[in-house]
Amino acid sequence: MDGTFVISWKELLIAAIIVLGVYIAELLLLMYSSRGTGIRIWQRGAQAREMHELRKEIAEVKDRLAKLEAGESTITLPSQHTDTSTPYTRAFSLAKQGMDVGQVASSCGISRAEAELIVAMQRGGS
Numbered sequence: 001m002d003g004t005f006v007i008s009w010k011e012l013l014i015a016a017i018i019v020l021g022v023y024i025a026e027l028l029l030l031m032y033s034s035r036g037t038g039i040r041i042w043q044r045g046a047q048a049r050e051m052h053e054l055r056k057e058i059a060e061v062k063d064r065l066a067k068l069e070a071g072e073s074t075i076t077l078p079s080q081h082t083d084t085s086t087p088y089t090r091a092f093s094l095a096k097q098g099m100d101v102g103q104v105a106s107s108c109g110i111s112r113a114e115a116e117l118i119v120a121m122q123r124g125g126s
Helices: 009-033 037-070 087-096 101-108 112-125
Strands: none
Touching (some): 087 101, 087 112, 101 112
16 A cells, blocks of 8 residues: 555545535525525515505695695595505405404405404494
8 A cells, every 4th residue: 555545436426425415405404494584575575565655645644634734625635446555444444344353354464453453443433
């Protein structure tokens, strides 16, 4: 033995398969640990769109309030759309029609607690 180190193709192939297996295992572990990240990013986008709609509605309400305080007698109300702009607007109209909490939550895509609040507000205001 003169101290040379010889690797056969078979040994090299086995080493490559082991390295590839470790890489795949690491990739799967990374994907599993960050599985909910994509959903959270999508939810943040939906929340941003909803916040934009709510801010727009608030600006309209502030404008109407300013007109009322200024003493204007004619105020134009926003047109009633059959296609509601936010889930909460739709939830209010469904609660006004007498739907129960579960139906409001499922048809508008809001949480049960939000639906309970909307239905309670609608029933208290009637």
